[in-house]
Amino acid sequence: MPELPEVETVRKNLTNELLDDKIENIEIYFSKMLQNTTPKAFVDLVSNRVIEHIGRIGKYLIIYLGSLQEDTKKVLIIHLRMTGRLLVINDNTKVDKHLRCRFFLKSGRYLDFCDQRKFATMALVNKGEEFKWKGIALLGPEPISDDFELTTFYKGLKKSKKSIKAILLDQKLVCGLGNIYSDEALFRAGIHPQKAGEEISQQEAKQLFSSIKKVISEGIKERGTTFSDYRDSYGNKGGFQELLQVYGRARELCFICKNPLEKIRVANRGTTICPKCQK
DNA sequence: GCGACCACCTGATGGC
DNA sequence: TGCCATCAGGTGGTCG
Numbered sequence: 001m002p003e004l005p006e007v008e009t010v011r012k013n014l015t016n017e018l019l020d021d022k023i024e025n026i027e028i029y030f031s032k033m034l035q036n037t038t039p040k041a042f043v044d045l046v047s048n049r050v051i052e053h054i055g056r057i058g059k060y061l062i063i064y065l066g067s068l069q070e071d072t073k074k075v076l077i078i079h080l081r082m083t084g085r086l087l088v089i090n091d092n093t094k095v096d097k098h099l100r101c102r103f104f105l106k107s108g109r110y111l112d113f114c115d116q117r118k119f120a121t122m123a124l125v126n127k128g129e130e131f132k133w134k135g136i137a138l139l140g141p142e143p144i145s146d147d148f149e150l151t152t153f154y155k156g157l158k159k160s161k162k163s164i165k166a167i168l169l170d171q172k173l174v175c176g177l178g179n180i181y182s183d184e185a186l187f188r189a190g191i192h193p194q195k196a197g198e199e200i201s202q203q204e205a206k207q208l209f210s211s212i213k214k215v216i217s218e219g220i221k222e223r224g225t226t227f228s229d230y231r232d233s234y235g236n237k238g239g240f241q242e243l244l245q246v247y248g249r250a251r252e253l254c255f256i257c258k259n260p261l262e263k264i265r266v267a268n269r270g271t272t273i274c275p276k277c278q279k
Numbered sequence: 280g281c282g283a284c285c286a287c288c289t290g291a292t293g294g295c
Numbered sequence: 296t297g298c299c300a301t302c303a304g305g306t307g308g309t310c311g
Binding site: 001002003059079080081082083117119121134135169171178179268269270 | 302
Binding site for chain 1: 281282283284285287288289290
């Protein structure tokens with residue numbers, strides 16, 4: 001499922017391919033993915049706009065669309081959720097069976113938005129309003145940015161009775177982590193995912209802070225993790241799955257202590273831990 | 280206000 | 296072989 005490293009990989013791919021290309025038309029096959037507009041209005045407002053810039057906030061992909069009229073620039077906010085994919089298509093010989101929306105580009109290519117489970121979303125706002133969009137407005141700092149500070153992180157943990165895993169998935173204290181990277185970060189920090197935030201020591205917070213930065217940086221470097229569904233914009237798999245130490249390895253042996261890993265449920269999510277290494 | 284839980288959704292998998 | 300139940304998970308909404 002796309003977390004920060006996967007979305008960042010897609011952003012880089014799309015930037016390489018689509019910058020300055022023009023969206024000439026759009027066909028929408030699943031209108032429920034549009035959060036704040038009708039299909040007709042969406043097509044009217046997005047068609048004939050140039051892709052000026054592609055950014056990212058947490059797991060949200062932000063596509064800036066230019067216009068001849070400076071005051072009507074639009075921003076497309078996309079969340080891939082679990083199975084969303086944005087694919088640059090050069091020919092129409094093989095259409096994905098989960099195609100939900102197709103952008104027809106001036107270059108003759110298509111940008112296909114595919115989503116097996118129909119959870120992915122798109123919203124269209126005026127430029128400048130993207131940071132106020134629900135879901136984005138309350139996001140915490142990016143783990144690889146200077147805004148992510150140990151002191152603030154530790155204070156945030158101490159305020160919460162929630163499990164540390166629930167806190168990491170919540171996106172408010174730090175954004176971009178999902179099930180895979182939170183399990184990996186907690187294992188590397190030696191922290192049990194069910195431990196309450198308020199019970200995390202300063203030393204544990206420091207270890208977790210470092211491991212979050214490390215797994216996210218490694219994930220970006222490896223172009224994300226492909227566990228089942230994720231593909232980048234060229235249809236390629238990521239590489240971080242080769243570096244996973246716990247996620248998806250239940251019943252296999254821990255690389256550190258050689259005891260079997262266990263799968264438990266924390267924050268309503270399947271969670272893989274080493275019961276010996278994580279306290 | 281906070282935390283826990285559920286719905287959304289489809290494909291894969293396991294059990295019978 | 297075929298059917299059915301369960302599981303996977305990010306986010307927003309609801310409930311206590």
